[in-house]
Amino acid sequence: MSIPSSLPSLSPRTLVIRIESLAESPEQSEEYMEELVFLVRSAGYEVAEKRSYGWRRPDPATFITKGRVEEIAQLLKAKGDQIDFILVDADISPVQVRNLEKVWEKPVVDREGLILEIFARSARTAQAKAQVELAKLEYELPRLAHQWTHLSRERGGIGLRGGGGEQQLEIDRRKMRQRIFRLRKALEAFEQQAEVRREGRDRLPRVTLVGYTNVGKSTLMRLITKAPVLVEDRLFATLDTTTRKVTLNGWSFLLSDTVGFIRKLPPKLLQAFHTTLAEVREADLLLLVVDASSSGYIEQIRTVERTLETIGAGHIPILLVMNKMDRLSPEQRELVEESWRAQTPYPTVFISAARRENIEVLYTTLVELLSSLPRFRRTSEGR
Numbered sequence: 536m537s538i539p540s541s542l543p544s545l546s547p548r549t550l551v552i553r554i555e556s557l558a559e560s561p562e563q564s565e566e567y568m569e570e571l572v573f574l575v576r577s578a579g580y581e582v583a584e585k586r587s588y589g590w591r592r593p594d595p596a597t598f599i600t601k602g603r604v605e606e607i608a609q610l611l612k613a614k615g616d617q618i619d620f621i622l623v624d625a626d627i628s629p630v631q632v633r634n635l636e637k638v639w640e641k642p643v644v645d646r647e648g649l650i651l652e653i654f655a656r657s658a659r660t661a662q663a664k665a666q667v668e669l670a671k672l673e674y675e676l677p678r679l680a681h682q683w684t685h686l687s688r689e690r691g692g693i694g695l696r697g698g699g700g701e702q703q704l705e706i707d708r709r710k711m712r713q714r715i716f717r718l719r720k721a722l723e724a725f726e727q728q729a730e731v732r733r734e735g736r737d738r739l740p741r742v743t744l745v746g747y748t749n750v751g752k753s754t755l756m757r758l759i760t761k762a763p764v765l766v767e768d769r770l771f772a773t774l775d776t777t778t779r780k781v782t783l784n785g786w787s788f789l790l791s792d793t794v795g796f797i798r799k800l801p802p803k804l805l806q807a808f809h810t811t812l813a814e815v816r817e818a819d820l821l822l823l824v825v826d827a828s829s830s831g832y833i834e835q836i837r838t839v840e841r842t843l844e845t846i847g848a849g850h851i852p853i854l855l856v857m858n859k860m861d862r863l864s865p866e867q868r869e870l871v872e873e874s875w876r877a878q879t880p881y882p883t884v885f886i887s888a889a890r891r892e893n894i895e896v897l898y899t900t901l902v903e904l905l906s907s908l909p910r911f912r913r914t915s916e917g918r
């Protein structure tokens with residue numbers, strides 16, 4: 536569900552609850568919590584309190600075990616006026632959310648709801664807005680009986696009345712399904728237009744920037760193409776695709792910047808962003824950008840690889856770009872370079888997009904790789 540728009544605070548204050556998995560190390564737990572806090576802030580909310588719990592078999596009714604539900608209820612009693620809603624970083628069912636809200640008497644949001652909020656904030660173009668609205672409606676439909684949904688629906692701007700009763704609920708559901716149908720049609724039209732545009736474009740090789748969110752893809756896009764794309768220290772700043780023609784050392788190609796990935800990105804969102812992700816699926820080469828200064832960068836690369844597989848882009852050649860090297864000390868740099876070179880299956884360059892360090896090496900490697908692609912040879916013959 537969405538956060539009700541009528542909350543008293545300008546930036547709603549969150550109680551963040553994380554359930555650790557059995558396999559994670561203490562360092563990972565810390566890192567995941569940090570990322571979660573960053574997600575909350577990227578949605579425009581404040582973190583009032585945070586709690587991390589070790590894994591327990593989920594309670595069917597509330598997901599969180601009874602003792603913990605009670606513990607959190609006590610916390611809310613003591614600090615309830617400083618907390619507007621509770622974020623549970625897990626896949627909880629609509630019924631479990633409802634049960635938790637009954638006990639805690641506050642809105643409860645899960646990971647998917649939170650990521651949807653961030654996406655809704657970042658959507659700029661009509662296509663991105665339609666994609667986010669579709670994902671939100673599909674998310675909200677099974678949660679409609681929910682006591683807070685009438686508030687979130689006001690925000691969604693789909694013009695539904697907030698009345699109660701089964702009959703009203705059925706009318707609301709039907710309206711939502713109709714809207715979903717119309718949005719799907721609209722997105723098909725976007726997809727067709729995009730296809731026509733791509734066909735009409737120069738038959739140049741296509742290179743797409745991919746990677747975890749906030750690693751510096753748009754910074755690199757700006758640096759290479761001068762395109763005025765948005766750069767922000769925030770998760771999911773980019774939700775659209777921007778494409779520009781680039782000529783490097785005499786060789787031309789199309790470069791695209793697009794939406795980033797994250798652990799446990801809701802599958803519904805990936806499906807809704809099918810059109811935007813065409814630029815990834817149809818690329819000849821992917822520049823997989825990595826934040827080398829993040830301690831979890833190897834896992835982030837794995838997440839990106841898995842997401843690429845999911846969207847049908849697992850077969851595309853990759854040039855790995857280790858970015859943000861300026862944030863490492865000379866010793867750390869050496870360590871990262873050595874350890875990564877020893878294990879990577881990818882050609883790799885180590886750069887700082889922000890400080891423009893090693894960009895020439897990136898350009899040379901990029902052109903070398905492109906010139907080895909069959910498509911590139913074909914297009915360069917007529918030069």
Ligand SMILES: Nc1nc2c(ncn2[C@@H]2O[C@H](COP(=O)(O)OP(=O)(O)OP(=O)(O)O)[C@@H](O)[C@H]2O)c(=O)[nH]1
Nearest residue numbers: 748749750751752753754767771772773795888889
């Ligand atoms: N120190 C340092 N910061 C960088 C570098 N490259 C990018 N950044 C910063 O990292 C943050 C994210 O950069 P973006 O270019 O917006 O990242 P992105 O991958 O496009 O992020 P999303 O679109 O949100 O997925 C910004 O604050 C940048 O200024 C770098 O080489 N070094």
Ligand SMILES: [Mg+2]
Nearest residue numbers: 752753772773
């Ligand atoms: Mg970006």
